[in-house]
Amino acid sequence: xxxxxxxxxxxxxxxxxxxxxxxxxxxxxxxxxxxxxxxxxxxxxxxxxxxxxxxxxxxxxxxxxxxxxxxxxxxxxxxxxxxxxxxxxxxxxxxxxxxxxxxxxxxxxxxxxxxxxxxxxxxxxxxxxxxxxxxxxxxxxxxxxxxxxxxxxxxxxxxxxxxxxxxxxxxxxxxxxxxxxxxxxxxxxxxxxxxxxxxxxxxxxxxxxxxxxxxxxxxxxxxxxxxxxxxxxxxxxxxxxxxxxxxxxxxxxxxxxxxxxxxxxxxxxxx
Amino acid sequence: xxxxxxxxxxxxxxxxxxxxxxxxxxxxxxxxxxxxxxxxxxxxxxxxxxxxxxxxxxxxxxxxxxxxxxxxxxxxxxxxxxxxxxxxxxxxxxxxxxxxxxxxxxxxxxxxxxxxxxxxxxxxxxxxxxxxxxxxxxxxxxxxxxxxxxxxxxxxxxxxxxxxxxxxxxxxxxxxxxxxxxxxxxxxxxxxxxxxxxxxxxxxxxxxxxxxxxxxxxxxxxxxxxxxxxxxxxxxxxxxxxxxxxxxxxxxxxxxxxxxxxxxxxxxxxxxxxxxxxxxxxxxxxxxxxxxxxxxxxxxxxxxxxxxxxxxxxxxxxxxxxxxxxxxxxxxxxxxxxxxxxxxxxxxxxxxxxxxxxxxxxxxxxxxxxxxxxxxxxxxxxxxxxxxxxxxxxxxxxxxxxxxxxxxxxxxxxxxxxxxxxxxx
Numbered sequence: 001x002x003x004x005x006x007x008x009x010x011x012x013x014x015x016x017x018x019x020x021x022x023x024x025x026x027x028x029x030x031x032x033x034x035x036x037x038x039x040x041x042x043x044x045x046x047x048x049x050x051x052x053x054x055x056x057x058x059x060x061x062x063x064x065x066x067x068x069x070x071x072x073x074x075x076x077x078x079x080x081x082x083x084x085x086x087x088x089x090x091x092x093x094x095x096x097x098x099x100x101x102x103x104x105x106x107x108x109x110x111x112x113x114x115x116x117x118x119x120x121x122x123x124x125x126x127x128x129x130x131x132x133x134x135x136x137x138x139x140x141x142x143x144x145x146x147x148x149x150x151x152x153x154x155x156x157x158x159x160x161x162x163x164x165x166x167x168x169x170x171x172x173x174x175x176x177x178x179x180x181x182x183x184x185x186x187x188x189x190x191x192x193x194x195x196x197x198x199x200x201x202x203x204x205x206x207x208x209x210x211x212x213x214x215x216x217x218x219x220x221x222x223x224x225x226x227x228x229x230x231x232x233x234x235x236x237x238x239x240x241x242x243x244x245x246x247x248x249x250x251x252x253x254x255x256x257x258x259x260x261x262x263x264x265x266x267x268x269x270x271x
Numbered sequence: 272x273x274x275x276x277x278x279x280x281x282x283x284x285x286x287x288x289x290x291x292x293x294x295x296x297x298x299x300x301x302x303x304x305x306x307x308x309x310x311x312x313x314x315x316x317x318x319x320x321x322x323x324x325x326x327x328x329x330x331x332x333x334x335x336x337x338x339x340x341x342x343x344x345x346x347x348x349x350x351x352x353x354x355x356x357x358x359x360x361x362x363x364x365x366x367x368x369x370x371x372x373x374x375x376x377x378x379x380x381x382x383x384x385x386x387x388x389x390x391x392x393x394x395x396x397x398x399x400x401x402x403x404x405x406x407x408x409x410x411x412x413x414x415x416x417x418x419x420x421x422x423x424x425x426x427x428x429x430x431x432x433x434x435x436x437x438x439x440x441x442x443x444x445x446x447x448x449x450x451x452x453x454x455x456x457x458x459x460x461x462x463x464x465x466x467x468x469x470x471x472x473x474x475x476x477x478x479x480x481x482x483x484x485x486x487x488x489x490x491x492x493x494x495x496x497x498x499x500x501x502x503x504x505x506x507x508x509x510x511x512x513x514x515x516x517x518x519x520x521x522x523x524x525x526x527x528x529x530x531x532x533x534x535x536x537x538x539x540x541x542x543x544x545x546x547x548x549x550x551x552x553x554x555x556x557x558x559x560x561x562x563x564x565x566x567x568x569x570x571x572x573x574x575x576x577x578x579x580x581x582x583x584x585x586x587x588x589x590x591x592x593x594x595x596x597x598x599x600x601x602x603x604x605x606x607x608x609x610x611x612x613x614x615x616x617x618x619x620x621x622x623x624x625x626x627x628x629x630x631x632x633x634x635x636x637x638x639x640x641x642x643x644x645x646x647x648x649x650x651x652x653x654x655x656x657x658x659x660x661x662x663x664x665x666x667x668x669x670x671x672x673x674x675x676x677x678x679x680x681x682x683x684x685x686x687x688x689x690x691x692x693x694x695x696x
Contacts, residue, residue: 027428028591157446158561160573162580167432171449172544236541239565 002056003112005049006070010108012042013077017097024094024168035093036084043077046104050074057114062130063121065261069107071130072257075138076100083142089178090170096145125200133193133218137253139186140225144250146178147243154240176238179246183232187225194218213264217256224249273333274408276367277340277359278318278325281381284358292348294319299395303404306343311335314409316399318374320391322381327371329408333363368412369600375416376423377430378592384429384585389420407677411607419599426595428588432581437467439577440548440569441475444516447546447567452476457514459483459507460521461493464550468518469497481514483507485521508532512540518548519555526557533560548574612668615681615690619665622693623657 016038023031050071053061061067077100083089153169156162169175197215198208209215228245231237237245279292294302299317306315306328314329326344330336341359345352362370373379377388396413399405405413424430433439444451456477458469461484469480480499484490487501494501502510511517511532521527528547537545547568549556554570561568569577631653635646664684671680685691 026591029426153446157443157567160569160576162577166446166580167428167584171446173447173449236543238542239544241564 002049002052005045005052006112007108009042009045009049010104012038012045013073013097013101013104016042016093017101020093020097024091027168032093035097036081039077039093039097040081043074043081046070046074046077053114057117059117059122060127060130062134063117063126064110064115066107066110066112068130068134068257069103069110072134072137073100073104073107075134076103076141079138079142089174091149091168092145092170095149096142099141099145120204123200123204125196125203129193129196129200132189132196136186136189136191136193137257139182139189140246140250140253143179143182143186143246146175146182147246147250150175150179150243151240151247154243172239176242179242180232180238182246183225183229187229190218190222190225194222213260214256217252217260221249221252221256224252273330273336273363274328274367274412275330275333275336275340275361275363276325276327276370277337277344277361278323278370279359280323280325280379283360288350288354288358289321289324291350292324292344293321294324296398298347299398300402302343302347303399303402306340307404309339309343311339314406315404316395316409316413318392318395320388323374323379325374327367327409327413329406337361365600365604368603369596371412371416372419372596372599373593375420376592376596377420378589378596382434382582383589384431385434386424386430389417393417408607412603415599415603419596422599423592423595427591429585429592431588432584434578434581434585436550436571436574436578437464437471439574439581440468440518441471442581443548443567443569443574443577444472444546445475447544448515450476451516453478454515455479455481455513456516456518457481457483457502457510458493458497458499459517459519459527459555460485460523460551461489462520462550465518465520465548466493466496468548468550472516473497477516481510508536511536514545515543516546516548518550520550521555522551523555524553527555528560529557530559530563533566534563537563537565550574612671612677612681615684616665616668618690618693619684619688620661622688622690623661625693627653627657 016035019031019035019038022028023035050061053067057063062071076096080093080096080100083092149169150172152165153172153175156166156169157172197218201210201215202208224245228237228242228249231245232242279289281289284292294317299319302317303315306312306317306326311331312328313331316327318325318327324344326340328336328340330339341352341355344350345355370379375389375392377384377386380388392413396405399409433442441451444454448454451472452475454477456469456472456479458465458480461482473480480494480497481502482490482494482497482499483502483504484493485504487503490501490504493499507527517528519527533545542565544565544567547556547560547566549568549570552571556568556570558568560566631650634649635641641649668680668684671677
């Protein structure tokens with residue numbers, strides 16, 4: 001049941017991405033509207049799939065790689081819909097939805113059966129630690145996408161080659177502001193994610209911090225964003241440098257989330 | 272009932288001829304009254320701008336109508352018919368509808384998407400309404416063209432991007448700062464172009480305008496105009512950190528702004544972006560200033576380049592607009608021709624003729640011994656009866672063909688004579 005919902009929602013996301021890419025090219029309102037309609041339908045089905053899974057398994061569905069990828073994509077789309085509802089940033093959908101689609105699509109390629117929760121994960125902390133961490137990751141995804149869009153637009157304005165994107169992308173200030181807001185929300189979420197993880201580690205493994213690869217990389221990621229937030233508020237780092245750091249930070253997020261699981265062995269390797 | 276448009280525009284006629292053929296407001300009124308007096312011309316609206324003169328008309332016959340219009344133009348402006356033939360175009364029916372729609376949407380303008388033409392068309396329309404030279408057909412047509420123009424304005428980007436240098440500067444400012452309300456603008460030097468750019472910025476919500484000029488009195492004059500403040504030219508650099516947009520147009524033979532001082536300024540303003548619009552020739556801003564992060568320098572050539580790209584972008588959008596026009600023409604034409612009385616009259620006469628033939632055949636088969644002359648008499652009798660019976664309804668339909676409730680009469684005629692039933696059998 002949850003798998004069926006999940007697969008239909010994946011189909012909706014495919015359609016949504018196509019329409020958003022069409023709207024990026026031809027700038028027609030109908031393409032964007034269809035894109036958003038499909039995103040919303042996909043999101044509702046995806047939410048249903050997650051809810052059914054939560055109800056069937058009895059735990060927050062972020063316990064293996066399929067579930068975390070699916071939840072990651074879901075969180076990005078939730079944030080996108082909220083942003084789209086509130087401020088309608090031009091062409092944002094065409095940039096952020098493909099990213100979400102990559103995660104949801106990879107999730108669909110992995111085993112989707114509900115597995116019984118291993119004893120180490122049976123805890124109330126599971127829900128808190130994973131949702132805050134992934135909430136932070138999803139928010140940083142927006143800083144990443146805004147960073148890319150910023151660099152493209154800034155390049156057009158600086159090189160004075162007025163091209164396709166000059167007309168389609170929002171202004172530099174809007175993009176810089178999006179990076180800023182993503183940091184303001186994402187950084188506390190990541191911090192809470194790490195703190196709750198540490199508290200949970202103390203109850204589950206008997207120590208707050210054991211330099212497991214996941215912990216180490218999460219800390220490195222945290223430092224990058226901390227540096228970015230600090231530079232922004234004190235020295236006034238903005239614009240291009242901010243955009244570069246936001247992109248770099250997200251690469252570390254991806255490595256902490258996926259690279260560590262796939263390449264390194266450690267306490268966090270459940271998937 | 273034919274729609275025709277006779278006109279000339281910047282593409283077909285040189286300025287010497289256009290100015291000769293243009294109409295003043297009072298002349299338009301005179302033309303409306305004079306033309307409607309012609310028996311072939313039923314409705315007319317005259318549009319005269321610096322780029323075009325167009326007569327939108329509804330006439331009873333194309334040939335006679337075109338001749339009447341040309342003769343009127345030639346007579347009124349003392350110009351020979353040959354010249355007029357060379358510079359004018361004439362569209363009829365669907366093509367005339369399409370032409371009006373394209374004019375209204377500014378697809379036929381010198382600069383695609385410029386909005387003035389719609390205002391001029393509205394003026395012409397109001398004048399025609401006042402002169403009572405337009406009836407149901409043109410009223411429907413012109414109102415529809417306004418509707419199409421509005422649709423194209425909202426659904427395509429043909430009016431979107433700036434096509435003048437001073438507007439391009441404002442547009443760029445909006446690509447950097449998004450909302451320019453609350454930003455500070457500094458005018459260094461005075462010039463027509465920089466004044467124009469400042470005025471556009473003001474109308475886009477900028478409140479703080481500062482003026483610096485070597486001649487103090489000129490600076491004060493400008494500041495008064497824009498409700499701004501004067502900054503002494505000597506202390507220009509100390510005040511830079513307050514500014515977001517700087518428009519330079521001094522006649523200085525050397526650079527006024529250099530990289531080092533801008534770098535320092537940026538540090539003081541915490542790297543908030545700075546936008547230089549350098550309209551001066553020779554340039555006032557050292558090109559190496561643009562190497563600083565978060566500083567954007569556009570000189571007059573760059574702005575011209577933006578304008579050129581914008582024009583190309585408008586041209587691309589015009590394709591979408593043309594498609595909308597085409598659909599609207601089809602829809603309008605279908606609607607209008609369904610309301611046209613002619614098909615109904617044709618159907619009516621066909622039905623009655625069919626009945627006559629049928630009844631004659633029956634009668635002749637019952638009377639096999641008739642001579643040809645007898646047959647001819649009976650035939651004529653039947654014809655006379657049907658013609659006379661049909662005469663009044665047909666006249667009535669024709670008379671109502673240009674009234675506002677034509678469709679009502681058409682419907683009634685169809686129902687009374689059961690024409691739809693006849694068509695099916």
